[in-house]
Amino acid sequence: MSTGGVPLIGRSGELAVLRERMEALRGGTGSLVLIEGDAGTGKTRLLEAAGVAVQGAALEYAGAPYAPVRDVLNALLRRQPKLLQGNAALAQSLKPVLELERAGTQRQVLDAVVQVVRECSKGERLTIAFEDIHWIDSASAEVLAHLARQAATLPIAIFVTYRAGDAAQRSESLGLLAAISRIAADTIALRGLSDADAMLLIAQAQTEPLPLSVRRTICELAQGNPLLLTELARHARADAEDATLPVSLQLLVRERLAVFDEEERDVLRVCAALEIFDHTLAAEISGLSPERVLDVLKKARTAGIVTERGRRFAFAHALIRHAITSDVLAIELAQLHAQIATRLELQEQTPETVRRLAYHYWIAGDDERTQRYNVMAAKEAESVYAFEDAAQYYERAINGRLIGETTIALYERLADTYERAARFKPAANLLERMFAWSRTHRSGSETAVLGIPLSRSRFQALDDDGSIAAVRDAIAIAGPDASPALKFELNSLLAWYLVHLRRTGEALAVLDEADRCKEAGSAHALVRYYEARAAYDVHALGGGQWREHVERAIELSAGMDTIIHIARFANAMALAVASEIDAYTYAFELLERMRPLFDRGGDGLGQYMHMWSRLMFVCGRLRDSREALDAVLPFMVDGTSHVFRVASIGIPLALHTGDRALLTACSRPTLLKEAFNSKDPVVFAPVVTAVARHMISENREGEAAALVEQTLPRMQSAGNNFDLLLLAARIGSKPVVDRAFELLKPWEERSRSAQATGALMRAYRASGKQRTALAHRAAELYSALPWPLHQALALEVAGSREEAADIYAQCGASADALRLRAEGRRGPNSSPLSPRELEVALLVGEGRSNRAIAEALVLSERTVENHIASIFGKLNMRSRSEIASYVARENARAV
Numbered sequence: 001m002s003t004g005g006v007p008l009i010g011r012s013g014e015l016a017v018l019r020e021r022m023e024a025l026r027g028g029t030g031s032l033v034l035i036e037g038d039a040g041t042g043k044t045r046l047l048e049a050a051g052v053a054v055q056g057a058a059l060e061y062a063g064a065p066y067a068p069v070r071d072v073l074n075a076l077l078r079r080q081p082k083l084l085q086g087n088a089a090l091a092q093s094l095k096p097v098l099e100l101e102r103a104g105t106q107r108q109v110l111d112a113v114v115q116v117v118r119e120c121s122k123g124e125r126l127t128i129a130f131e132d133i134h135w136i137d138s139a140s141a142e143v144l145a146h147l148a149r150q151a152a153t154l155p156i157a158i159f160v161t162y163r164a165g166d167a168a169q170r171s172e173s174l175g176l177l178a179a180i181s182r183i184a185a186d187t188i189a190l191r192g193l194s195d196a197d198a199m200l201l202i203a204q205a206q207t208e209p210l211p212l213s214v215r216r217t218i219c220e221l222a223q224g225n226p227l228l229l230t231e232l233a234r235h236a237r238a239d240a241e242d243a244t245l246p247v248s249l250q251l252l253v254r255e256r257l258a259v260f261d262e263e264e265r266d267v268l269r270v271c272a273a274l275e276i277f278d279h280t281l282a283a284e285i286s287g288l289s290p291e292r293v294l295d296v297l298k299k300a301r302t303a304g305i306v307t308e309r310g311r312r313f314a315f316a317h318a319l320i321r322h323a324i325t326s327d328v329l330a331i332e333l334a335q336l337h338a339q340i341a342t343r344l345e346l347q348e349q350t351p352e353t354v355r356r357l358a359y360h361y362w363i364a365g366d367d368e369r370t371q372r373y374n375v376m377a378a379k380e381a382e383s384v385y386a387f388e389d390a391a392q393y394y395e396r397a398i399n400g401r402l403i404g405e406t407t408i409a410l411y412e413r414l415a416d417t418y419e420r421a422a423r424f425k426p427a428a429n430l431l432e433r434m435f436a437w438s439r440t441h442r443s444g445s446e447t448a449v450l451g452i453p454l455s456r457s458r459f460q461a462l463d464d465d466g467s468i469a470a471v472r473d474a475i476a477i478a479g480p481d482a483s484p485a486l487k488f489e490l491n492s493l494l495a496w497y498l499v500h501l502r503r504t505g506e507a508l509a510v511l512d513e514a515d516r517c518k519e520a521g522s523a524h525a526l527v528r529y530y531e532a533r534a535a536y537d538v539h540a541l542g543g544g545q546w547r548e549h550v551e552r553a554i555e556l557s558a559g560m561d562t563i564i565h566i567a568r569f570a571n572a573m574a575l576a577v578a579s580e581i582d583a584y585t586y587a588f589e590l591l592e593r594m595r596p597l598f599d600r601g602g603d604g605l606g607q608y609m610h611m612w613s614r615l616m617f618v619c620g621r622l623r624d625s626r627e628a629l630d631a632v633l634p635f636m637v638d639g640t641s642h643v644f645r646v647a648s649i650g651i652p653l654a655l656h657t658g659d660r661a662l663l664t665a666c667s668r669p670t671l672l673k674e675a676f677n678s679k680d681p682v683v684f685a686p687v688v689t690a691v692a693r694h695m696i697s698e699n700r701e702g703e704a705a706a707l708v709e710q711t712l713p714r715m716q717s718a719g720n721n722f723d724l725l726l727l728a729a730r731i732g733s734k735p736v737v738d739r740a741f742e743l744l745k746p747w748e749e750r751s752r753s754a755q756a757t758g759a760l761m762r763a764y765r766a767s768g769k770q771r772t773a774l775a776h777r778a779a780e781l782y783s784a785l786p787w788p789l790h791q792a793l794a795l796e797v798a799g800s801r802e803e804a805a806d807i808y809a810q811c812g813a814s815a816d817a818l819r820l821r822a823e824g825r826r827g828p829n830s831s832p833l834s835p836r837e838l839e840v841a842l843l844v845g846e847g848r849s850n851r852a853i854a855e856a857l858v859l860s861e862r863t864v865e866n867h868i869a870s871i872f873g874k875l876n877m878r879s880r881s882e883i884a885s886y887v888a889r890e891n892a893r894a895v
Contacts, residue, residue, distance in 0.1 A: 009204070009226070009661040010197030011046055014188050018050040021157045021185060022847055025125035030151045032183060035161045037190030040227025043161040044131060046190070051849040052127045052159055058135040065139040066097040068130050069113060073097060076120045083119055090115060097143075110146040114154075117147065121155045124881060125847055129159040133176060134167035141176040148180040160184075165304045192224020196630030201226060203665040205233035216388065221318045228317070256303055256320065260296075263288075265324070267296045271306070272324040273336050275356075276314045285339055338364035351380045362396045371397045371410075378413065385563060387421035403437045412450075419457050420563065422642055428457035428466075435470075439477070445486060448478035452493060459497060462644075462678045468497050484520035487513075492521070492529035499532050501680060502717065504540040511536065523560070527553045531571055542580045542750050550575060562597055563608070569594035570611040577615065579720050579751045584785060587615055610645040617649055620788030622812035625653055626662075633665070647671055648686035651694055656789065656808075658815035660855045667694060672707075676714075685711065685721035692727050698859075705731045712736060718743040722757040729761035737765065756781030756790065763797050772798045789813065796820070815857065818842075832874045840867040844880050845887030 014035075021031045037043050047055065056071030073094065077083060084091040093112035120126060130136075130144055144160070151158050160180070167173040181187065193201065198219045202210070210218075210233070222228035260268065270286045271277050279297055283290040297313055300306040305320055306313050315321040325333065341360035347353055358373035378393035394414040401407050411434055418427035431454040438447040451474025459467035471494045478486055491514035498507035514521075514529055521529065530553040537544030550572040557568045569590050576587035591612060598609070613628035632646055647666045654663035668674075675687040688711045695704035708728050718725060728740035740761065747754035756778050763774035775798035782791040788807050795804035805820035822839040833841060836857075843853045850864045857864075868883075877883060 009201045010193040011042060011049075011190070014046055014190065015049055017186050017188060018046065018052075018159065019846075022050065022125060022127055025127075025155050025157055028155050030154045030156045030158075031185035032148045032151045032158045032160065032180060034177075034181060034184045034187040035159060035190065036164050036187065037161070038163055038165070038225065040225045041190040041192075042226045043190060045226070047129050047131075047159060047161070048849055049852045049855065050127075051847045051852050052129045052157075053847070054127065055129040055131060057131040058133050058137070058140065065137050066109075066143065067140065068133070068136065069140050069143045070097050072128055072130070073113065073116060076116055080120055083116065110143060113143050113147060114150050117150075117156060118154055124884075126156040127159070127847070128156060129161065131161045132163070133160055134162045134170065134173045136173050136176060138172050141172050145176055145179045148183060151183075169302075193226060193229070194224070194630070195219060196633050198222070198224055198229055199633050200661050200665045201229045202233040204661060205230040221322055223317055225317070254323070256305055257324070259303060260299070264296045264299070267293055268300065268305070268324050269328060270336065271297075271313070272315065272321040273333070273340060273360075275321065276309065276312055278312045281343065284343065285336070334364050337361075338366065341366070341369070351377075354380065358393060358396065362399075367399060370399060375410070378417070382417065382420075385420075387417045388423075391417040391421055391423070403434060405441075408434065408437075415453060415457075419453065419460070422460075424457050424460035428454065428461050428463070431457055444477045444479055445482060448474040448482065448486060448490065450474075451477070452489065455493060455497070462680070462683060464497070464501060464678070464680060468494065471497065484517035485522060485525070488517040488521040488529070489525035492525050492532060495532040496528050496535070499535040499539060500682075502539055502719075504536055507532065507536055508540070523556050524564075527556050527560075527564075527568065530556070531568070534572075534575055538575050538578050538580050546575060546581070547583075547586070566594060566597050566608045569597075570608050573611045573615060577618070577720070579718070579722065579747060579753050582752045582785060584615075584619065588619075591615060610642070610649070613649050614645075617653055618787060618789075620786070620807075620811035620813075622653060622657055625649065626657070626659075629653065629662075643668065643671070644675055644683055644687050648690050651690035655693060655697055656811075656813035656816055658818070658856050663694070667691075681715045681717070681719055681721060685715060685719070685724050689721065689724045689727060692724075696731070701731055705733070705736070708732055709736045712739045712743070715743060718747055718754070722753060726757060726761060726764075729764040737761075752781065753785060753787070756785065756787070756794075760790070760794050760797065763794070776800075792816070818856070833871060837867050837871050837874070840864060841871055841883050841887050844868065844871075845884040847884070 018033065021033055024031060035043050035046065054072055054075040056068035056075070058068045084094070090112055093108040094116070096109055097113065117126070117128070133141075133144070136144070148158060148160075162173065162177070167177055192198075199215060202215050202218055215233075218229060218232045222232055257265065257268075267282060267286050267288065271282050274282060274285070279293045280290050282297075283293040286293065297306055301308065301313075304316055307316050328336075337360040341357055341364055344353055344357055344360065349357075354373055355377045358370070358377040361369040361373055374393040374397035378390040378397065381387070381390035381393060391414060394410060394417060398407060398410050398414065403411055411430065415427050415430045415434065418424075418430065431450065435447065435450050435454050438450050451470050455467045455470035455474070458470055471490055475482075475487075475490050475494070478490065482490075491510050495507045495510040495514060498504075498510060511529075511532060518526075518529070530549045534546040534549035534553070537546040537549065550568075554565070554568045554572060557565045573587045573590050573594075575581075576583040576590060594612075609628040609631040613625045613632065616622070616625035616628060629646065629649055632642060633650075647668070650662050650666035654660070654666065671687060672691055675684040678684050688707060692704040692707050695701070695707070704727070708724065709732060711724065712728060715721070722744070725740040725744055728736050732740065741758075744754060744758055744761070748758050759774050759778035759781060763771050763778060766774055775794045779791045779794035779798065779800075782788070782794055788811050792804040792807040792811070792813070795801070795807070801820045801823065805817045808814075808816040808820065819839060822842050839857060840853055843856060848856070850861050850868070853859070854861045854864045868880075871877070871883060875883070875886060877886070
C-alpha cells in the first residue's frame with residue numbers, strides 16, 4: 001500500500017531535522033540520516049514533505065543486484081543526460097548497475113557511483129533517499145556503505161529508511177546498518193502518533209463525522225500508525241461501535257499469520273482473547289504445555305505479531321488481535337471468554353483484574369457478573385476521570401434493559417458520565433427519557449432534581465431555550481412546597497443561564513428569589529449562585545464585586561471533585577478576559593493556580609483546557625495554545641460546544657502557524673450552519689470570525705464580506721467579538737462598517753480592548769498619515785493589554801512590517817512572519833511577482849516539494865502548481881532550479 005496519501009501530521013520535529021541537514025548543504029556539509037519505523041509510520045511521506053529529490057527503493061519481491069542504486073543513478077542521469085556521453089570508461093564501470101548484473105570489478109562500480117554523485121551535486125544541493133533497505137541486496141549494500149562513508153566530503157544529504165524488525169532478520173541489511181550507523185549524523189525513529197495527532201489524522205481522513213467511541217476504537221486498533229489510522233477512518237461508519245477492518249488491512253494481517261499452523265493459531269486466538277497475557281495462563285486455557293505455548297510466542301515475536309512486556313506478552317498491533325478473533329463463532333468466543341473469566345476470578349481483584357473480568361463476562365453473556373464487574377470498573381474509571389471508559393462500562397452493565405426502578409440508578413450514572421465525557425446530546429436525550437419516566441413514577445421533588453442535569457446537558461448542547469425550559473419545568477413540578485435547598489439550587493441555576501445570555505434584568509430577579517433561601521443552599525448550589533452573581537456584576541455593572549464572588553465559588557469547590565474545581569477556574573478566567581474588564585493579569589494568576597490540578601491526569605480533564613488554549617492564543621503564546629488545544633481536540637465531534645470552541649481557536653491558530661492539518665480538522669463543512677443554529681453571539685460570532693479569516697486567506701474576500709454582513713444584524717452587542725468588528729472595518733461595505741462602529745461604541749469608554757479595536761478599525765478606514773498614526777496608536781494599546789498578535793497586525797497596517805514580523809516570529813506565528821519577510825525581500829517594484837508568488841518562490845528555493853509548500857502556506861497543491869506556473873511565465877523560466885537561482889539573487893540584493 002502506498003503511503004503517499006497519508007497526511008503528514010505529528011512529524012514536525014522529524015521534518016525539521018531533515019530540513020536542517022538539507023540546509024547544511026548550503027555550506028557544503030554533507031550528511032547521512034537514518035530513518036527507522038514500522039510499515040505505515042510515514043517514512044516515505046516524511047521524505048516527500050522535506051522535498052528529497054532523488055529516491056531509490058529496495059523491494060522484497062524484486063531483489064535484483066543493484067536495484068535501488070540503479071533507481072538513484074537513473075534519476076541523476078535524467079537530470080544530467082550528457083554525463084556519460086564521451087566518458088566511455090565511466091559508462092562501462094556503471095554497466096553492472098544500470099543493467100542489474102553482478103559483474104565487473106566492484107571497486108570500479110563503487111568509485112563510478114561516487115563520481116556520478118559528485119558531478120551531479122555540482123551547483124545544486126543534492127538529496128538522495130534509499131528506502132526500505134531492510135530488503136537490500138548485498139551488491140547495493142556495498143555501494144550504499146561506500147557512498148555513506150563519502151557523504152561528509154560531498155555536498156549531498158543521504159536519507160536511509162528501514163524497518164528495524166525486518167532489517168534484523170537479514171544479514172545484508174543488518175551488516176549495512178552496523179557499517180553506517182556509526183557515521184550517521186542523525187537517527188530518527190518514527191513512533192506512533194499521540195492521541196491528539198491521531199484524532200487530527202482521523203478527522204482529515206474520515207468521510208463523515210464519527211462518534212468519539214468509534215474514533216477511540218480506531219486509535220486503539222491503529223496504535224498511532226498513520227497508515228492504519230487513515231485506512232480505518234476511511235472505512236469506518238458513524239453507526240458502528242467497532243471500526244471494521246478494510247480488506248487491505250485484513251490481507252496485511254493474513255500475510256503475517258500465514259506462517260502459523262492451525263494449532264498455533266488456536267494458541268494465538270486464546271492470547272487474542274486475553275489481550276495482555278502470560279504464557280502459563282494461555283497454556284491453561286488452550287490445553288497445551290507451557291513450553292509449547294512459549295515456542296508459539298517466540299515464533300509470533302519473530303514475525304512481529306507479539307511483543308514482550310516484562311514477563312507478559314501483548315500484540316504488537318491491536319488490529320492483529322482483532323483480526324485473529326474475527327473468524328471465531330460468537331458461541332465459541334463466549335465460551336472462551338467464560339473460561340478466561342472463571343480463571344481470572346481466582347486472582348486478586350486489582351483494578352486491572354476487575355476491568356478484564358468486566359470485559360470477559362460481558363462477552364461471555366453472564367448478566368449478573370457483567371453488571372457487578374462493569375459497575376466496579378466504571379467507578380474506578382470515574383475516579384481517574386476516564387469518563388468515556390466509565391460510560392462504556394455503565395452501558396454494558398445496563399445491557400439494553402429499560403428504565404425502571406432496578407435500572408434508574410445505573411441510567412443516572414450513565415447520563416452523568418456522558419455529560420462529563422462531553423457527550424452532551426446523548427446525555428440530554430437519555431435524561432429526557434428519564435425525566436419523562438420519573439414524572440409518572442416518582443415524586444415531584446425527585447423529578448425536579450432530574451431537571452438539573454437535563455438543563456445542564458441541553459445548555460452544553462447549545463440548546464439555550466431548552467436549558468431554561470428544563471429548569472422552569474423543574475421549578476413548576478417541585479411546586480411551592482419544595483424544600484428551600486431545592487428552590488435555591490433551581491433558582492441559582494436559572495440565574496446562571498440567564499446572565500450567560502446577557503438577560504441581566506431577568507437574572508437579577510431570579511437571584512433575588514434565590515437569596516430568600518440561600519442559607520439552605522448546598523455547597524454545589526452556592527458555587528453556581530456565586531458564579532451567577534459574578535457574571536451579573538461583570539455584564540451588568542462592568543465589574544462590581546465579581547472577583548470576590550468568583551473567589552468564593554473557587555473556595556467552595558476546593559473540596560469537591562477535581563473537574564468541578566477546574567471548571568470554576570475556567571469560568572473565572574472566562575469572566576476575567578471579558579471585554580468589560582480585560583483583567584488579563586488576574587486570568588494568568590488563575591491559570592497558574594489551576595495548572596497543578598491537571599497533573600492529576602485523566603482524559604476527562606482535557607475538555608476544560610479550551611480556556612487555557614484561548615488565553616495562550618490571545619496573549620501570543622501559540623505553541624502553548626496548540627499544546628492545550630491538543631487536549632480538547634478529542635472532544636470536538638460529539639460535544640457541539642467543543643466543536644465551536646476548537647474551531648474558533650484552531651482555525652486562526654492554524655492560519656498563523658501554517659498548520660494545514662489543524663486547519664482541515666477544524667474546518668467542518670457544517671460548521672457555520674451549526675453555529676448559526678445558536679442564538680448566542682458568544683457561540684456563532686467567534687466561529688464566523690474564524691471562517692471569514694480562512695476565506696480571506698484563500699482569496700475569497702467577497703464571500704468573507706458577505707458572511708460578516710450576514711452576521712452583524714444578528715448581534716445586539718459586541719461582547720467579546722471585537723475581531724469580527726475588525727473584519728467588518730477591513731472588508732465590509734459602508735452600512736456594515738457603520739453597524740460595526742455602532743456595536744463598538746458602548747464599549748469604548750469602559751474597555752481597553754475596545755479602545756484598541758476602535759483605533760485599528762478607524763485606521764482601516766483612513767489613509768496616509770492618519771492611517772499610520774491610528775494604527776500605531778492601536779499597536780500601543782494592544783501592547784499594553786497585552787495582545788501581541790493584534791499589536792503585530794496594527795503595525796502591519798501602519799507599515800512597520802519588519803517590527804510586525806519580529807513579533808509574529810516571537811509568538812510562533814511562522815506563516816505570518818514568512819509572509820512579511822517575503823514581502824520585505826521583494827521590496828517596492830523589485831519583482832514582478834505577487835507577495836504570494838514570492839512566498840512560493842522562496843520555498844521552491846529551499847528545495848521544498850509542492851506538497852511541502854502547500855502545507856507551509858496552508859494552500860492546496862493545485863493552487864501551488866498554479867502559482868509556480870505563473871512564476872515561470874512572469875520570469876520566463878522553465879525549471880525549479882532557475883527559480884532557486886532567482887531567489888538567491890533576490891536574497892543577495894536584500895542583504
